[in-house]
Amino acid sequence: MLRPIFTRCAARSASAASLRAAASRPLTSPVSWRATATATATQHAARQYSIKAKAASTSTHQDIDPAKLTIEKSTSPKALLKPEELVFGHTFTDHMLTIEWNETSGWHAPQIKPYQNLSLDPATCVFHYAFECFEGMKAYKDKSGGIRLFRPDRNMERFNKSAARIALPTFAPTALIELIATFAKLESRFIPDQRGYSLYLRPTMIGTQKTLGVGPPGSALLYVIASPVGPYYPTGFKAVSLEATDYAVRAWPGGVGDKKLGANYAPCIVPQREAMSRGFQQNLWLFGEEYVTEVGTMNFFVAIRNKETGAKELITAPLDGTILGGVTRDSVLSLAKEKLVPAGWNIVERKYTIKELDEAANEGRLIEAFGSGTAAIVSPVRTISWKGKTINCGLKDHEESGELALKMKDWMEARMYGDDEHEWSYHC
Incomplete structure (x- = not known):
């Protein structure tokens, strides 16, 4: 040196x-x-x-090597819950995938071992300086019993970007996808043989160096755990009501709102609780001149008729650093361009304000609105509360979802479960 x-x-x-x-x-x-x-x-x-x-520097570090994987199976497999008893993120499978890293040698041999607690020193840097990022993805069981991942390449791309932003190590995406696929197959008994069920996968990376010094961690741990989950809305879609939030800011230009860091989520809980105390399920995050960004922890879409041309438009905020580049968001946009554009729709990524939505609703041009994310796929929106007024998002009193949100859910699930064989579906 x-x-x-x-x-x-x-x-x-x-x-x-x-x-x-x-x-x-x-x-x-x-x-x-x-x-x-x-x-x-x-x-x-x-x-x-x-x-x-x-x-x-001429030194080279070891990347993740799936060929070095070792598997230690649990000697006390858990009993399976009835599908209807599954609660999102509450039940976990028998095993976990772990890969350690240090700055001297790089990535160590991956291990699949029984699900267990982590043992970390109280001075570990993740506890003090939030060296932590994660991903949310799912494994699905198709009609023949095969296990599939949905667009894992996009999750790995975002995982690497998040890690690099907070000085954690990066990795070869294909190697980690191969390991996650092996892990998902090992835990496949936890996925009920019913449509709407899946295995939620949580790849996580933390800095593990024991130090109170502020600097790049000299060691890290990448681990993956899994939780069997059912339909986000077991009894069908339930439209939510939102409170437009401008007194707290989720993300800002030049920040890390476009990365999937744990530090982005905890500060959102108090505003969400405040919204819930006033009868709303989620926040609609505004920024600057009341630009619409995200809804809760999801990306946000609105369908309106253009004021000048009358054409139908599907609009979402652009990837300008203030919103997360969701895999589901990208899938909605791709499906819209494939299936809606031929029907005369315009697909638009641009900044737009809550005032525009209010105006469109008052003029009868707001067709529908929905959030998009891994957990729910799409989440219909009934109303938005803004400055004491209610913006109606196109649903009749007896409706829980608009036509477009239902179509998006069906199109997406067809590819997730392999009914519509597509390159987005990765065979484990």
Whole structure:
């Protein structure tokens, strides 16, 4: 580690000597001066290049290697709950996937072992400086009993971006997908053989170095746990009511609202509780000049008729750093472009305000609104409360969902469960 420093000092010393020598020459030697200046500039360029990270280190770290996986099966398998007894995120499977990392050697051999507690020192950096990121994804059982993941490449891409943003290690996406697929197959008995059920997978990475110093963690742990889950709405869609929230901000430009960090979620609980105390299920997060961003922990979509053209538009906020780039969000947009555009719809990613929605509702142009996320797929919205007024989002009193939200759910599930064979469905 000291050698590059000595190299830079030597280069700096040589440059200073060259300049002193040049300064002592008579001014009547312009050619010599230019030659010396050129040589000095060359030395500067060489010095700058030599301290680039790529040139300063020749060490290579071990990436995740699925071939080194070891499996220790539980000797006390858990009893299965009845499907109707499953509560989201409350029940966990028999095993967990773990992979340790340190800055010296890189990723260690992956292990699947019985589900168990973690043992961490009280000074572990994750507890003090929030070195933690995670993903939310699902494994599905198709009609033939096969296990499938839904667009795991997108989850791994986002996982890597989140990790890199908080100085945690990155990894080869295909390697982790292979390991998660193996893990999901091992736990497949927990997935009921009914439509609407799945295995919720939670890949998580934490900094594990024992230190109160603020700096990149020298060690980390990547682990994956799984929870069998049923339909988010067991009795069918239930439209929710939202409170537009401008007194608290979920994310801001240049922040980390577009990364899936645990630190983004805890601060949202108090505003959500406040909204619930006033009779609303979730917050609709506003930013700046009352721009609409997200709903709760989901992305948000609205369907309206354009005021000038009358054309139907499906609108969602852009990926400008203030919203999470949801895998479900991207899937909704892709399906909309594939299936709605031929029917005359326009698919739009742009900034829009709560005032625009209020105006569209008052003019009868707001068709419907819904959130999108891994847990619910789509979540219909009935009303939005804003500055003491109620914005009706197109649903009749007896309706729990608009036509578009229902179609999106059906189109998505067809690919998740393999009814519509598609590249988004990854066979485990």
